[in-house]
Amino acid sequence: MSDGRRADARRNYAHILAVAEEEVATHGSGASLEQIARTANVGSATVRRHFPTRRALLEAVSAKRIAALCARAVELTGEDDSRKALLTWLDEVVSYSVSARGLAAALAYDGPTHENSCSAAIEEAGDPLLRRAARDGVVAPETTVADLITLIVGIVLATEHYPDPAARADRLFRLAVAGLSPRDDHRSP
Template identity: 90%
Template sequence: MSDGQRADARRNYARILAVAEEEVANHGSGASLEQIARTANVGSATVRRHFPTRRALLEAVSAKRIAVLCARAVELTGGEDSRKALLTWLDEVVTYCVTARGLAAALSYDETDPTHENSCSAAIEEAGDPLLRQAVRDGAVAPEVTVAELITLIVGIVLATEHHPDPAAQADRLFRLAVAGLSPRT
């Protein structure tokens, strides 16, 4: 590949990614790859060469958002109230997933390719692990809980509420219910 072709491929990638970010924001994880190709003024094969699967496209679109969530986990780690820090971060993950259409899908398990390493989930789990471990050490969270389970819970809530008239409020309510449990307050 010549330098000109590499530069062209880089420009195509950047253009496809920019268009994909807008399409995913408007249409969620079901954004049309063909529409992305048309809007980016490239062929469908070019889109597929850069993003061989829808999951790869969603992960690329979500990478910046994931980086922000990971940085936020680092900021919150080591605070005095480890449960509050963990819940603050998880609240922010819920909010991001509700507002950033496609992010929940990028974090979800891919049953079509169980061997695929989900870079978004791996990054989130690694970032949230210190928060969770501290909360477990402090006795604020049960020791058997994993970040993967918490993210799965969030993904399920977000996907179940995405068509609700007020998805953010409903997702927040369901997450609070999951955290509090079914027992009445004493």
């Protein structure tokens, strides 16, 4: 009997997750757990059993996108131009975060006492790209992936209500990469 219950629980989880993905896509990180329960035709206690916190819900909803970003970082690690490889990956993190409502909130830093599997995975994946760029002298050596993700989260959250959030986030990210002072070398981000 327990195998049937486990299979049923897995199906129930998959159904709730599918509903949660739609709700987060529509309403962002503020998606209602109660609405998810109603739409999934389960009690709110069932939703909370699977997703005890909003963070757990956002991380589960974002898992596939996080995995894709991590795989992309690995692909770019072997590129010849370490600056271009890092910036290509960061551009993709910005684009994903803008298009996947709730992803920026899932990546947001909650403080040292809260485990964040999304940020941890992204930091681990991006670290080889950043270390290589720092070794090549194209990124300040004290820069961390956590710094870059925090910058991206801030940009995405600040621009999510603009008429064209993707364009605004891209503009601000490029400004951050280029810096505020004009330069003679005008390398494009």
